[in-house]
Ligand SMILES: Cc1cc2nc3c(=O)[nH]c(=O)nc-3n(C[C@H](O)[C@H](O)[C@H](O)COP(=O)(O)OP(=O)(O)OC[C@H]3O[C@@H](n4cnc5c(N)ncnc54)[C@H](O)[C@@H]3O)c2cc1C
């Protein structure tokens with residue numbers, strides 16, 4: 001798929017949770033071509049001294065409205081500045097998006113049962129994968145972890161999606177660090193139990209996809225290795241070019257140092273050297 | 275728009291800065307490499323280097339730091355994969371060469387003599403055993419000696435890429451000239467560092483790295499201008515070129531050609547826009563031949 005650099009109009013940019021914002025962009029070509037797990041490399045207007053683009057996964061794509069959704073957390077200058085952009089501003093209502101970039105999620109061909117694990121804002125890059133799996137009638141379970149109930153901002157969308165799937169209606173399993181919703185503590189314990197009970201019920205998972213803080217991804221990858229389940233992780237690295245040219249973003253793997261932007265961000269978890 | 279960079283004929287004065295454009299393929303959806311004056315490839319060593327740990331970059335005011343550590347898969351890979359592709363595209367090719375010893379530089383050039391490339395750019399900013407582990411490019415004697423050795427090994431245009439991390443850039447430029455270089459290029463990145471005060475930690479794994487982008491342009495211009503006055507070799511100027519006007523500044527200061535680096539990360543069309551910007555400047559100023567602008571600064 002050719003890379004596109006598109007001027008995307010901001011349709012919406014709303015606070016949806018603690019330090020969490022949803023930006024909807026009119027980006028017709030990327031909305032049509034983006035695959036689950038891929039990202040866009042965004043040039044934010046109005047901050048010329050901060051020259052680098054910022055990479056963001058696409059949370060949802062809607063080819064009918066030509067839009068893509070980005071769920072972002074404010075963690076520094078660029079993401080803070082992004083919150084000030086509005087659809088009605090004369091000069092700051094258009095961002096430049098380059099994409100679609102990266103290796104998408106690649107569930108095994110005849111996957112029967114999948115488990116998706118999203119930690120914090122890592123819930124977003126899994127949503128399009130969930131849509132794809134549900135559409136293909138793959139039994140899909142979702143574990144979401146966040147610091148607090150308010151931060152579980154993707155839960156609603158996942159609930160709607162999972163309940164659209166006729167057979168086993170299962171809401172996402174949730175954990176919060178402060179215990180305000182679902183299991184208290186990290187999502188890892190929910191994952192361990194899900195793997196175990198699926199195996200015991202003789203309906204084991206054959207695919208786990210995880211995105212979130214590196215310790216979570218590593219822990220889940222280890223659980224999957226132990227249970228012999230194929231697992232993919234989505235790695236985050238600082239990026240300059242975002243398209244494979246500069247080698248800023250490498251991930252240590254059993255095949256050497258590979259670029260997170262184009263060889264990833266999604267990697268076979270057994271290849272990652274943590 | 276054509277220029278002659280020490281025997282390398284370029285259809286326009288614009289090439290890519292080594293390490294920011296790989297060998298061009300990644301930018302293929304944005305830039306037709308055959309329209310560039312030349313493509314300068316990522317630094318290549320004999321057997322490939324793994325490079326440094328991540329984080330390898332940090333954003334800094336109007337620029338960035340990098341400590342990639344010259345990760346590359348080795349000269350054979352370049353010759354088997356990248357050079358044939360560039361040849362098919364009809365690109366003019368400058369290969370950027372790195373080495374940890376004099377012998378490594380020579381071995382890389384020796385291999386490349388069999389490949390269809392048009393010029394070499396020797397990166398003397400690497401730490402080198404023959405310079406006692408120091409950066410080769412900071413010692414005029416070492417520079418003259420390595421340039422002489424490579425000169426004896428090739429008849430192709432030989433560009434020596436200087437590091438700005440020296441007290442006197444003109445001393446190094448003169449050493450390159452004495453060694454038999456056909457051109458010099460400058461600047462490589464300026465050594466810098468960045469700190470995350472909240473975490474009380476350096477921002478990059480290697481602590482220090484090379485600064486590039488708009489913030490280095492005044493330093494780069496000054497060095498190009500000084501070298502233009504000090505030696506008679508043509509100069510490939512770079513450091514913070516983001517648009518056509520920036521490029522013209524380098525040409526006025528004495529550069530015969532220019533390279534676009536960090537700008538590619540911001541804008542994948544940057545090289546193309548720089549070419550158009552130079553042409554536009556020439557038209558606005560009634561300049562028929564871009565060569566008239568080289569060193570035309572009125573002081
Ligand atoms: C493939 C990929 C997908 C991502 N998807 C999302 C997403 O959907 N939602 C979301 O909120 N965040 C996502 N991130 C993280 C996001 O890119 C960073 O939070 C953002 O770049 C921070 O920018 P800043 O200017 O606020 O931070 P600053 O600290 O001011 O940024 C300084 C520099 O460091 C880089 N940087 C800082 N933190 C990160 C990080 N965690 N990862 C990569 N680069 C970083 C910035 O891009 C910038 O170049 C993703 C990262 C990657 C690599």
Ligand SMILES: Cc1cc2nc3c(=O)[nH]c(=O)nc-3n(C[C@H](O)[C@H](O)[C@H](O)COP(=O)(O)O)c2cc1C
Nearest residue numbers: 291292293317340397461462486487513514535536
């Ligand atoms: C990510 C990155 C990688 C680089 N790799 C190389 C390299 O392999 N060899 C080299 O001679 N210079 C390398 N450079 C230096 C550039 O070629 C150039 O000299 C410098 O960045 C200044 O130009 P700019 O400000 O336009 O980027 C690299 C620069 C960057 C930012």
Ligand code: FES
Nearest residue numbers: 242244246247261
């Ligand atoms: S960000 Fe440049 S290679 Fe990945």
